[in-house]
Amino acid sequence: MIPFNKPYLSGKETLYIQEAVQSGKISGDGIFTKKCHSFFEQRYGFRKCLLTTSCTDALEMAALLLDIQPGDEVIIPSYTFVSTANAFALRGAKIVFADSTGFNPNLDASAIESLITPKTKAIVPVHYAGIACDMDIIMTMADKHSLWVVEDAAQSIDSFYKGKPLGSIGHLGAFSFHETKNIISGEGGMLAVNDEKFARRAEIIREKGTNRSAFFRGEVDKYGWVSLGSSFLPSEIISAFLYAQVEHLDEIQTRRKWLWTRYWEGLYEPLQKKGIQFPRLIEGATNNAHMFYMVCKNLEQRTALLNALKSAGIWAVFHYLSLHKSPYFLHEHTGGELPWSDYYSDALVRLPLFYELKEEEQDHIISVILKVL
Numbered sequence: 001m002i003p004f005n006k007p008y009l010s011g012k013e014t015l016y017i018q019e020a021v022q023s024g025k026i027s028g029d030g031i032f033t034k035k036c037h038s039f040f041e042q043r044y045g046f047r048k049c050l051l052t053t054s055c056t057d058a059l060e061m062a063a064l065l066l067d068i069q070p071g072d073e074v075i076i077p078s079y080t081f082v083s084t085a086n087a088f089a090l091r092g093a094k095i096v097f098a099d100s101t102g103f104n105p106n107l108d109a110s111a112i113e114s115l116i117t118p119k120t121k122a123i124v125p126v127h128y129a130g131i132a133c134d135m136d137i138i139m140t141m142a143d144k145h146s147l148w149v150v151e152d153a154a155q156s157i158d159s160f161y162k163g164k165p166l167g168s169i170g171h172l173g174a175f176s177f178h179e180t181k182n183i184i185s186g187e188g189g190m191l192a193v194n195d196e197k198f199a200r201r202a203e204i205i206r207e208k209g210t211n212r213s214a215f216f217r218g219e220v221d222k223y224g225w226v227s228l229g230s231s232f233l234p235s236e237i238i239s240a241f242l243y244a245q246v247e248h249l250d251e252i253q254t255r256r257k258w259l260w261t262r263y264w265e266g267l268y269e270p271l272q273k274k275g276i277q278f279p280r281l282i283e284g285a286t287n288n289a290h291m292f293y294m295v296c297k298n299l300e301q302r303t304a305l306l307n308a309l310k311s312a313g314i315w316a317v318f319h320y321l322s323l324h325k326s327p328y329f330l331h332e333h334t335g336g337e338l339p340w341s342d343y344y345s346d347a348l349v350r351l352p353l354f355y356e357l358k359e360e361e362q363d364h365i366i367s368v369i370l371k372v373l
């Protein structure tokens, strides 16, 4: 069976973990965490990076930082992972779901203004497949209505919009290093703090609501409980694993982009004529090869394709179910139909894409798809 995903390993993960263990400092914010922070800050110019134990945690930190209160409204695409919404729902926010565009699963920025009310506090765009949402429109809208923007950049490491790294454009950006993403630490994440206003409080919220970080820098002579917070920082064991990955980021990206392009070259021409939708980038957006997806015409066609692939030994998968129709939210949703989100729920297919995928395997996948469709 060709798996959907296989975690990439650089080979240095266990070596660095051993170093972390032997250093005698295995709780958070040790040498490897600091190395990861500087890597991301230097490479992408994020004002401040803070590793977390997941992107879910980074989003929960964002909701705390924005001081989301019961009744505040947060605009989120329906076609996303549960954590995007959950983080804000946990603080009592009313989740206002937006539809996707007709040309890719990102939220339709041109429809945001109609969803804004006096209670709206934030917009949370998700860059699906690492492909940028229309951040020009989103930031303009946010400025005009004094809203915060939290980019769910879980899939977006090393991807850009008009030259700016994704995750650096909104006030806050949340990344994931879950084993299904381009660079990984098993579970893991990062909050990029782009607005100076949040830098100090982000450290405090991440460290159980204490000013422990300032204490260790010698800025205060004792530390205590100064805010609401939780424990969002990863142990050095996780950061050591991640550092062994970031050292190979360029190599990983080169390979993934090469495989992505081979899919495109094999599938786009013959299938777009037959009504299959392929990833489309808006002007200024780049592709970080996080995912190769296609959108079938409907659920029936997708089911047939997935079954045929499975019989041929290929593990392809669908993706999100519209959150506005989820069992938890169904009765809370007051926003009407979101047909594009439902379309992607029914018809989107993700193909195997991982560092070790072999050319022959990929050729096999392409030929089975062409035969079925």
Ligand SMILES: *Cc1c(COP(=O)(O)O)cnc(C)c1O
Pocket: 053, 054, 055, 056, 057, 080, 081, 083, 084, 126, 152, 154, 155, 175, 176, 177, 178, 187, 188, 189
């Ligand atoms: C993976 C993912 C998350 C969750 O990331 P974790 O690190 O597993 O918490 C959130 N949002 C999106 C869009 C994702 O793809």
